[in-house]
Amino acid sequence: MTDLLRIEGVSKSFGPIPVLHDVTMAVPPRSIIGLVGENGAGKSTLFNIVTGLERADAGTMRLKGSDYRPQSFADAFARGVTRVFQEQALVANIPVYENLVLSQEHRFTRLGQFLDKRAMIAVAEKIVEDAGLDVDVRRVTSGYDFSKRQAIEIARACLAPRHLLGLEDPVVLLDEPTSALDREDETAFFDLLLRLKAQASFVFVSHRLSEVRAVSDAMHVMRDGRLSEKLDPKTTGETDIYALMVGRERSDDYYHVARQQQAVAKPMLCSVKGLKGRGFNGISFDVREGEIIGLGGLLDSGKSAFGKALAGVEPPAEGTIALAGAAARLPRIAQLIRQGVGYVPAERLVEGIIPNLSLAINLSLPSADRFSHLGVWRLRRERRAAERAVREMGIRSGSPGGPLRNLSGGNQQKVVLARWLQRNLKLLVLDNPTRGVDAGAKEEIYAHIRGLTEQGVGIVLITDELIELIGLSNRILIMQRGRVVAEIAAPVEAKPTEHDLIPHMLPSAA
Amino acid sequence: MSQTSPSRPTPPNAVWQSLRANRGMWLPILVVVGLIVVFGIASPPFLSWRNFSAITGEAATLLIASLGASFVILMGSIDLSVGAIVLLVGSVCVSLLANHDYGLMILPLAALLGAICGGVNGTICVAGRVPSFVVTLGTLSIFTGMALSILSGRAIMFDSDVLDTLSTGQLIRHLPNIALCALVLWFICVAIGIWTKFGRFALVIGGGEIVARTAGLPVGRYKIASFTFSGLMAGIAAVFAMSRLGAVGPTLGQDLLLNTIAAIVVGGTSLAGGIGGVHRTFIGVAIIALLNNGLNLLGVGPYWQMVIKGAVVVGAVLVGQDRLLSRIVK
Structure with missing residues (x-):
């Protein structure tokens, strides 16, 4: 069978920075293609190009055998290529049916300007029925909970092309649709996806490897703008996939590993006990002077939320942080700063400068x-x-x-x-301190971090980059769904590898 | 606040670029010079000492009222109730003066009263997490209503020698005392803006409230403080306004709602916050005052004056602000 959508050698740069290199991907009809990769790997840029939001610098795309170069999102929709964004794109305060025909109202006009409400409702009901959803399209959208609204959005993406444009076999791009769903809703979501597979093809981006593997017919890993070969999810192990996502060479010099402090003999600096807040629970650990504690975990592990609480930006609901002996119950930010806590936030342009x-x-x-x-x-x-x-x-x-x-x-x-x-700094909390930083400046920042530890400053390093986590930390704590699930020592002479960490980060290990 | 660049010679296109980048700074000054030249040519009496005294006397109230509000806008909020506070404080003061001549003591009294009104604004904004636009729109009506019920809708005259001296006396020849006071207050506010923690925090909160919070700044407290300060200055402005009129009527401060915001924005302070400052407000006030006076001298009717003033405000923002810098338009 010929491919529904073929992406052939697509490349894209933003100014001097290349984001996509020669990406080639095929989407057969009625299939689910899984796409995984770190933040900034280029997944969203690829989706943007396929949905007409950005133009490729090089390469071609073919849809159902004919040339495909969408000029806008509407253009892509008209050809039957739709997308469900990470954030929900339904208007909350209007009825469901209005959302289902959103931006296509001109197909329902009568006498020039008046909208044929009855026809809109009829089409909306067909969409909901085809998707097998139990939804009253006349009800206001915000009356449904998050997972139901998401199902509505996916139904729109899959079935609006057929019922509004008469187009069969749409291609639907799903951008991390499950990141905000809990277990039960996830199951419902995958049922829906497999049901809709009879009428549409999907490219499915997620950070949760196990679910991508479970539903995909084929998958690709994207790293630094390059797409891997097509992988068979039935035969490729999670650890191998994850290694493809983050695998990089680690050089001890780059992380100034020789300057790592022997913290075991150093005095205790900070003791965190039973910290609980939104997204994390029961976190306890000690930091010694000059020690770097690394916090790793997937995006939804709660490590960043914990960092905010530790720095007092969003005070925790329960637990204590004792700094140099003085315990602060439910500490507030000004107090922590006075006691010598510093915080480098992840979102530099929003929270940092x-x-x-x-x-x-x-x-x-x-x-x-x-x-x-x-x-x-x-x-x-x-x-x-x-x-x-x-x-x-x-x-x-x-x-x-x-x-x-x-x-x-x-x-x-x-x-x-x-x-x-x-x-007079004692404890520094770093959340992805080298995000969006070029390689040269990264090394300088690592050197400064080492310099701080030599002066006895304790560091809590939260990072998505495994290699940075391993390179800098004395000890690594891995978090999963808000809890610490593993503690791994990372002494100078025996640094763990990514393969040692990855199994702890994946849900199957819990 | 901005330091000069190092003495290293800069290539010409860098000069041009820095001129472009800082046009919010020098464009308003250019407009002031332009207005003086145009009105001076079109109407000879414009450049007389007599008219200088008239302009400065008239601008004094506007300047004082705009000084406090500048901090609020710099902080990224807005105070629509300045004119209403002037009216309320004026009404209370005139009732007080009916029984007893308080002399200069009326000034701190008025300031205190204004500060209370401003404090109410700020506290509701911060404690209730209500946008300042909504809060001060509400208190605008509340304060105005209270004032009108005190005045029973009529103008009330008063007699106070001290206030007469304030408005008509000239310690420096040709410069009314009222303008002198406004100038002194402006200097004080500029100093507050540059050299104090309050001034710094106002700038920083306006520039990035989330960053300020993440760095542990007591954002709410300083927001309340800026509204209180705005109210305090409005209270002082009320005494100046009534001293010029010798009475308080229902229209006192009416033009201040638009004129304070216009002066601040035309001066080059961004409504999004974090850009500009009270030092620029002086220029904005000068532009509004020169326009008022010059258009009067030219015999332009009041309706057309409104049209022209509105166009100047919108035009100034269009030309002057680097819209790439202000992420949000509200």
Whole structure:
């Protein structure tokens, strides 16, 4: 049978940064193709190209045997290619049927402007019926819970082309549809998917390997913009797939492993006991001076939420954090900062820096106690601190007074790190400290982190990059669905490999 | 706040780029100069000392009322109730003055009253997590209603020698005392903006509220403080406004709602927050005051004045702001 959709040698760059290299993929009719890969691997860009939101730099696409180059999302829809986004794209406060015919209302006009509500409802009911959903299309959309709304969205993506355009065999792209579903809803979701497979083809992106393997007819792994060969999910093991996703060469020099502190003999610095909050539960561990505790786990493991709680950004619901002996029950951020806790957030542009303001202002942000006296801001001291930070951290910035947005991601991140060096730092919580940072600046940041541990600062490192986790940490804690499921030592002489960690991260190990 | 670039010579296109990037800074100044030239040529009396005194006296109230509100807007919120606070404080003061001449003591009294009104605004915003636009739109009506019921809808005259001296006296020749006071207050506010923790936090919260929270700043407290400060300045502005009129009537402060926001925005402070500052508000006030005065001298009717002023506000924002910087449009 010929392929429904063929992607042939597609490449794409954003400026000088290549995001897709020569991607080739085939989607046979009535099949489910699984697509897995890390954040930033290029999955969304590929989907954007297939749905007309972006143009490929090179390569061709063919749909049902004829040339396919969509110019817009609507264009793709008109050819029977649809997509379900990660975030739900239903309008909450209108009836279900209006959502099912959304953006296609012009097919239901009478006398020029009036919408034929009855015809809309009839089509909507057919869509719901074909999908086997128990949904009253007249009800307001927000009246249904999350999983039902998702089912409605998927039904729309699969069946709207047929019932609105008369197109059979649509191609539906599913972008992490299960990340917000619980177990029970997941089962219902896969039932729906297998049911709809009789009328549509799917490309299915998910971070949960086991489910991708369970439903896919074939799968691909995407890494750094390259697509793997077609894999047979029945015969390829999860560990192998995961290694394809994250496998990289680790070099000890890059992570300055020789500078790793022997923490076992060092005094206790911080003790976390029974921390509980949204997304994590019962987390307890100790950090010694100069020790780096690595926190790994899949995206939904709750490690980032835990980091926010540990730094006091979103105070935990239960548990204590004892710093140098002084316990803080349900600690708040200002108190923790005063006690010597620092936090480098994952989303640099949203939580980390104020791009329109200068380096100096971004640097002194949490340190009003050091840079102001009786309400007066000490501008000269602040300027000197900025000059020192630029020197010591090797920050490459054009003009020191200019806005921070003119700096590269790596230099911006150095400013966020330098922010905490202005204080008497004891514990530093890092959430993906090298996300969006180029390789050179990454190594510099690793060197600064090592430098901190040499001064006795304890570090909690949360990261999606396994290799970074292994390279930097003294000990690694793996989280799964909000709990720590494994603790793995990572001493200089016996670093674990990715293959040692991966099985602990996957749900089947729980 | 912005430091000058290093002494290293910059290539010409860099100069052009920095001019472009900082056009929010110098464009308003250019507009002021342009207005003075145009009105000066079109109407000779415009450049007289007499008219200088008239303009500065008139601009004084607007400047003071805009100073506090500048901090609120810089912080990314908005205060629509400035004019209403002026009216309410004015009404209370005029009732007080009917029984007893408080002399200069009326000033701190008015400031306190205004600060209470502003504090109410800020507390509702922060504690109730209600957008400032909605809160101050509501209190705009509340304060106005309270004031009108105090005045029973009529204008009430008062006598106060101190306030007379304030409005008509000239400690410096040609510069009314009221304008002198406004200028001094402006200097103080600029100093607050540059050299104090309050000024810094206002800028930082406006530039990135989530970043400020993540860095442990007491965002809510400083928001309440900025609204309180806005109210306090509105209270002082009320005394200045009534001193010029010798009475308080239902229309006191009416034009301030639009004019304060116009002055702040035209001066180059972004409604999205985090860009600009109280130092720029002076220029914005100058533009509004020059327009008012010049158009009057040219005999432009009040209706057309409204049209022109509105166009200037929208035009200033269109030309002056780098819209790439402001992510949100609300």
